[in-house]
Amino acid sequence: xxxxxxxxxxxxxxxxxxxxxxxxxxxxxxxxxxxxxxxxxxxxxxxxxxxxxxxxxxxxxxxxxxxxxxxxxxxxxxxxxxxxxxxxxxxxxxxxxxxxxxxxxxxxxxxxxxxxxxxxxxxxxxxxxxxxxxxxxxxxxxxxxxxxxxxxxxxxxxxxxxxxxxxxxxxxxxxxxxxxxxxxxxxxxxxxxxxxxxxxxxxxxxxxxxxxxxxxxxxxxxxxxxxxxxxxxxxxxxxxxxxxxxxxxxxxxxxxxxxxxxxxxxxxxxxxxxxxxxxxxxxxxxxxxxxxxxxxxxxxxxxxxxxxxxxxxxxxxxxxxxxxxxxxxxxxxxxxxxxxxxxxxxxxxxxxxxxxxxxxxxxxxxxxxxxxxxxxxxxxxxxxxxxxxxxxxxxxxxxxxxxxxxxxxxxxxxxxxxxxxxxxxxxxxxxxxxxxxxxx
Amino acid sequence: xxxxxxxxxxxxxxxxxxxxxxxxxxxxxxxxxxxxxxxxxxxxxxxxxxxxxxxxxxxxxxxxxxxxxxxxxxxxxxxxxxxxxxxxxxxxxxxxxxxxxxxxxxxxxxxxxxxxxxxxxxxxxxxxxxxxxxxxxxxxxxxxxxxxxxxxxxxxxxxxxxxxxxxxxxxxxxxxxxxxxxxxxxxxxxxxxxxxxxxxxxxxxxxxxxxxxxxxxxxxxxxxxxx
Numbered sequence: 001x002x003x004x005x006x007x008x009x010x011x012x013x014x015x016x017x018x019x020x021x022x023x024x025x026x027x028x029x030x031x032x033x034x035x036x037x038x039x040x041x042x043x044x045x046x047x048x049x050x051x052x053x054x055x056x057x058x059x060x061x062x063x064x065x066x067x068x069x070x071x072x073x074x075x076x077x078x079x080x081x082x083x084x085x086x087x088x089x090x091x092x093x094x095x096x097x098x099x100x101x102x103x104x105x106x107x108x109x110x111x112x113x114x115x116x117x118x119x120x121x122x123x124x125x126x127x128x129x130x131x132x133x134x135x136x137x138x139x140x141x142x143x144x145x146x147x148x149x150x151x152x153x154x155x156x157x158x159x160x161x162x163x164x165x166x167x168x169x170x171x172x173x174x175x176x177x178x179x180x181x182x183x184x185x186x187x188x189x190x191x192x193x194x195x196x197x198x199x200x201x202x203x204x205x206x207x208x209x210x211x212x213x214x215x216x217x218x219x220x221x222x223x224x225x226x227x228x229x230x231x232x233x234x235x236x237x238x239x240x241x242x243x244x245x246x247x248x249x250x251x252x253x254x255x256x257x258x259x260x261x262x263x264x265x266x267x268x269x270x271x272x273x274x275x276x277x278x279x280x281x282x283x284x285x286x287x288x289x290x291x292x293x294x295x296x297x298x299x300x301x302x303x304x305x306x307x308x309x310x311x312x313x314x315x316x317x318x319x320x321x322x323x324x325x326x327x328x329x330x331x332x333x334x335x336x337x338x339x340x341x342x343x344x345x346x347x348x349x350x351x352x353x354x355x356x357x358x359x360x361x362x363x364x365x366x367x368x369x370x371x372x373x374x375x376x377x378x379x380x381x382x383x384x385x386x387x388x389x390x391x392x393x394x395x396x397x398x399x400x401x402x403x404x405x406x407x408x409x410x411x412x413x414x415x416x417x418x419x420x421x422x423x424x425x426x427x428x429x430x431x432x433x434x435x436x437x438x439x440x
Numbered sequence: 441x442x443x444x445x446x447x448x449x450x451x452x453x454x455x456x457x458x459x460x461x462x463x464x465x466x467x468x469x470x471x472x473x474x475x476x477x478x479x480x481x482x483x484x485x486x487x488x489x490x491x492x493x494x495x496x497x498x499x500x501x502x503x504x505x506x507x508x509x510x511x512x513x514x515x516x517x518x519x520x521x522x523x524x525x526x527x528x529x530x531x532x533x534x535x536x537x538x539x540x541x542x543x544x545x546x547x548x549x550x551x552x553x554x555x556x557x558x559x560x561x562x563x564x565x566x567x568x569x570x571x572x573x574x575x576x577x578x579x580x581x582x583x584x585x586x587x588x589x590x591x592x593x594x595x596x597x598x599x600x601x602x603x604x605x606x607x608x609x610x611x612x613x614x615x616x617x618x619x620x621x622x623x624x625x626x627x628x629x630x631x632x633x634x635x636x637x638x639x640x641x642x643x644x645x646x647x648x649x650x651x652x653x654x655x656x657x658x659x660x661x662x663x664x665x666x667x
Contacts, residue, residue: 029661143542143561146523148484148504175658187544187563187582189602192657197580201560202500202519202538211479215500218455219484 031265033172035353035363037165037258037301037323042273044256044301045310047420048413049429052399060398067394068404071318073295074156074225074248077217081248082134082156082225084318085114086390087405088308091253091299091322092138092158092229094120096173096182097260097353099370100127102329102362105378107131112379113386118158118320121171121196123185124150131375136227139216141170142196144186148219156249157216158227159209161200161238164257164300167231167271171196172261177356179365206241213246227251232277232300233270239284239296249295251320252281256301258323260363261354274300274311276423282315283425291315305392312393313408314424328385329378330360336372442467447474451481461487477517482510488527502529505546521548524565537574540567543584549638556593559586562603568638578605579615587634589642597650605650606631608642617656623649 010016024032053059060067074081090106097120098106104127110117116134119125123145129135137154139146151157162168173182173194183190203212213226228242229251242250254274259267278298285291298311299320308319323331334347339359343352353363361372397405400412414429415421421428422435444454454472461467465487472493475481479498482491485508493501496514505524512520515533524543531539534552541557543565550558550567556574559567564583572590579595581603591609598615605618606627614620632644656663 029664030659033659143523143563146542147544148486148506148523148525151504152484189657192601193659195599197561201557201579202522202541208499208518211499215480215483215503218452218480219504221456221459222452 031263033174033261033354034264034267034351035258035260035262036267036351038256038267039351040268042256042301043275043417043419043423044273045275045307047275047417048310048415048424048426050309050313050396050400050412051414053401058401060401060403062395062398065398066403067398069390069394071295071406073297073318074227076248076294077246078156078223078225078248079221080155080223080225082116082136084116084134086386087312087318087393088113088302088386088389089115089136089297089318089320090117090325091257091320092118092120092136092160093322093326094122094171094173094260095125095128095185096120096122096177096365097363098326099358099361099364099373100125101370101373101375102326102378103128104131104375105329105373105382106325107135108375108379109382109386110134112383113390115386116155119154121173122182123147124154125185129153138229140196141198141200142186143201144188144196151216151224152220154224156225156227157220158229158251159212159216159247160229161209161242162231162233162253163229163259164231164253164255164271164274165259166262166266167233167255168198169262169266169270170198172354174261174354174356177260177354177365182365206245209242209245217246225249227297229253231255231257232272232274235277235281236284239281240288243285243288243290243294247294249297250281250285251297251299252277253320254278254298254300257299258326259353273423274298274302275420278311278314278316279423279425285315292317305389305394306396308389308393309396309405309408310413312405313412314410317406325382325385326362328382329362330373330381331358331362333360335360339369441469441471443471443473445473446476446478446481451478455480455483458482458485458487458489458491461489463487465489475514479517482508485510485527496533505529515552520550521546521565524548534571539569540565543567545584547637549640551640553590559584559603562586566634566637568634568640570640572609575612576615578603578618581605585630585634587631587638587640587647589640597652599656600650600652602652606634606647607650608647611648611650614650617653618650619653621649621651623647 071087111133117132118136136156140160175191225248227249228247232254255271295317297318298316336359358364470491475495483503488507491510498517500519502510509528512531521529522541524546526546530549535550535554537555539554539558540548542561548567551570553571554573558573558577562581566585568587575593578597582601588607592611594612595615597618628644
């Protein structure tokens with residue numbers, strides 16, 4: 001008997017992907033763990049556009065007039081602030097989640113571009129310290145590989161309170177990625193499914209954080225900038241508390257931020273998008289008269305120079321990229337397609353970082369796969385990507401008449417949707433209406 | 441003996457002086473007076489010097505210690521010797537929460553009692569407590585030894601990895617995946633050595649040993665009740 005397609009009506013409440021997930025849960029009895037980041041459609045910087053120059057604004061000549069991109073981070077208390085040539089940094093990603101080649105490639109590219117890279121859960125490797133001129137050392141709840149010698153040889157310290165992909169959750173690294181070297185760095189048995197703590201073991205709340213920051217400053221003789229990284233949930237409260245606790249720099253990670261392995265339910269259903277988070281954070285800093293005094297780095301779904309320009313226009317001092325950096329290295333490239341198929345996926349859909357069987361050698365510890373990403377080739381790609389983003393950023397800034405990218409401002413933008421107007425606090429295009437603030 | 445009076449000298453100056461000592465320093469004995477509960481005293485030490493603190497200290501005293509021998513003649517706040525790498529830290533009184541948290545090495549001796557989460561996420565440190573420890577001690581403990589001469593509070597060793605726990609007194613309850621294990625002669629000998637190093641008087645044969653059942657090392661639906 002043939003099926004009449006006119007009689008097939010898919011349920012909006014139970015579409016095929018929901019049915020499939022219920023079937024999977026019924027078979028396995030465990031939440032789905034995966035890598036990458038949120039896949040649902042969210043309000044993004046794509047919903048904002050720059051107005052550019054006109055009769056009332058004067059643009060800069062694209063190839064003749066300078067548009068500076070330098071940024072200084074950690075000017076509040078640190079005796080050795082971080083000087084970056086571009087406001088695009090590399091986000092914290094662990095050795096373990098990434099292979100050593102990927103970490104080295106990111107370090108080389110960042111060094112060539114005059115920006116920073118960041119360690120991750122699991123500590124600092126020699127390769128990344130050697131390849132990264134400016135290296136930010138993450139201080140995480142797990143304290144895996146935490147070593148005061150590494151603290152002292154870092155250029156800045158980032159206390160991780162949360163991350164955008166899983167605010168309130170700890171790290172995960174499944175057994176296939178806990179190799180001998182990774183396990184040794186983390187003092188864990190080889191091959192276990194590693195679950196990291198979600199709270200720091202020796203402090204609770206902002207008053208304790210004040211003392212913890214002071215400890216890290218005392219150990220490093222007040223030289224290093226101290227960053228505090230938060231997942232975007234309540235930035236209007238978290239940012240002032242981090243400032244009060246003594247942070248030099250706030251790192252704000254929106255829900256589009258990536259992960260090596262996290263429960264799908266966490267990735268898709270926790271946190272807020274970066275778009276409203278940036279506005280809330282900037283407003284909180286302005287209210288304290290600390291905007292530009294405590295620098296703000298934002299991350300989570302930054303993909304292009306346009307995203308960077310919009311984040312800076314909203315008041316951020318710099319951005320951080322993670323997933324986009326991995327894509328630049330080769331993530332989801334249509335190569336080694338048979339290996340994507342072996343994972344049950346296709347190039348363009350892959351989120352199998354958690355398996356350690358990355359077809360393009362980025363998120364793997366398997367030597368044969370890792371060999372597919374040569375550090376020098378990855379570094380070249382990454383450097384090209386950073387260069388492109390910077391050129392795009394400068395293009396938009398010049399069009400708005402700015403001689404420095406940090407001179408971009410909310411008034412340079414309008415929103416294409418009511419939601420984006422409300423979240424970003426800029427007018428809906430063609431009106432002066434900002435939802436919640438009046439106007440017509 | 442060099443004496444630093446914290447009522448007169450800023451803490452930052454003290455820590456800087458201690459950090460600047462070369463490996464072959466002759467200034468090997470330090471006494472710190474009037475700590476008055478200050479936080480972050482003698483943190484980040486790197487040389488094998490002796491530091492004696494006369495009085496009570498606040499959070500993170502001797503944090504991230506390497507090689508130094510630090511003695512606190514008083515009580516201490518949270519995170520004494522947190523993330524210690526080597527050396528010896530001795531507290532003559534009681535310790536607050538998270539004593540020895542995440543420590544990678546060295547010996548922490550608490551002659552009195554320790555509060556909650558003693559040895560949380562410990563990664564190789566040896567901790568010997570003359571008295572009792574609070575709840576959730578050795579939570580997620582990865583490596584090293586926690587010796588408790590007194591009692592242990594609820595949820596001892598919750599989600600423990602490969603750390604070894606010895607308790608002489610009563611254990612209020614064990615945490616997820618923590619079980620009692622056989623106390624062999626080798627364990628008694630190892631424990632006796634630890635007690636001797638710590639200068640804590642106790643009979644190693646009266647202790648019981650606890651460690652990981654290793655059932656939570658891999659995610660499995662049948663273990664969901666444990667979390």
